[in-house]
Amino acid sequence: MRGALLLMLILGTAAADEIDDAKKRWAESPHGPLLERILPPTFEASQLPERGSAGANLTVRYCVQCHNLPNPAMHHAAKWPGIVNRMVLRMEGRGNMGALMSDMMAGVEAPTAEEKRVLVAYLRKHAQRPLDPKRYPDAFQPSGEAFRLACNQCHVLPDPRRHTAVEWRAVVARMQENMAWMNRVVGTRPIPGEPQLRIEEINAFLEKHARK
Numbered sequence: 055m056r057g058a059l060l061l062m063l064i065l066g067t068a069a070a071d072e073i074d075d076a077k078k079r080w081a082e083s084p085h086g087p088l089l090e091r092i093l094p095p096t097f098e099a100s101q102l103p104e105r106g107s108a109g110a111n112l113t114v115r116y117c118v119q120c121h122n123l124p125n126p127a128m129h130h131a132a133k134w135p136g137i138v139n140r141m142v143l144r145m146e147g148r149g150n151m152g153a154l155m156s157d158m159m160a161g162v163e164a165p166t167a168e169e170k171r172v173l174v175a176y177l178r179k180h181a182q183r184p185l186d187p188k189r190y191p192d193a194f195q196p197s198g199e200a201f202r203l204a205c206n207q208c209h210v211l212p213d214p215r216r217h218t219a220v221e222w223r224a225v226v227a228r229m230q231e232n233m234a235w236m237n238r239v240v241g242t243r244p245i246p247g248e249p250q251l252r253i254e255e256i257n258a259f260l261e262k263h264a265r266k
Contacts, residue, residue: 072114092121094235096228099123109176112169116145119162126180130210134177142170185211190263200255204229214263222260226253 083089102110103126117124120141129137145164165173185193192198193211205211208229217225230251 072118089120090122093124094232095122096231096235097123097125101125103180104176107176108172109179112165112173113176116163116165116169116173117141119145126177127182127212127216128209129177129181130184131178131181134181135174138170138174138177182209183213183216185213190214193259197255198259200252201259204233204251204256207233214260215265217260217264218266219261219264222264223257226256226260 077090099105099110099114102113102123104110113126114123126134142164145162147160147162187194190198193202202211214222230253233251
């Protein structure tokens, strides 16, 4: 037990170092403000599933070089391979922005082919599980409207059985932070007619179908 706790402490320190190094690089780069705004800063290394696994370590090592740490559940499994392929090209300075991309990626390391395979497998394993419309028909009825409108903005509708009711409240609160953060990227004033999050309705739908 003591050995496991020591290992977790070491891995947690390493993850913090990776993130600190990335933030230092952003601060010194003329492209830093752009990189820092790609993903919201609401997901911590300590929240990664299977902390200490090769996949979790690779996620921290490579992904935080260019943006805040991604949650594996931000995409469903089928989407991750294409995203990782695109990100690796950018890490290698071969993205779709020519010389600017090469300049932005100066000092960034790209994973080896084996590391890329492990990373993709990890992200797919812990990806978002899409909701089955046949199992949850009320997601497409008035009682599920708030849930559907909110979640569809960023990813597939999640399977409510992914979390318990208590876990869902924490997840929804984090998603609310993410959406507020993203709104600040494009402006702080609400757009007339813009759908507003109905948090209690979202939580009510998820808790009704949550894992017991």
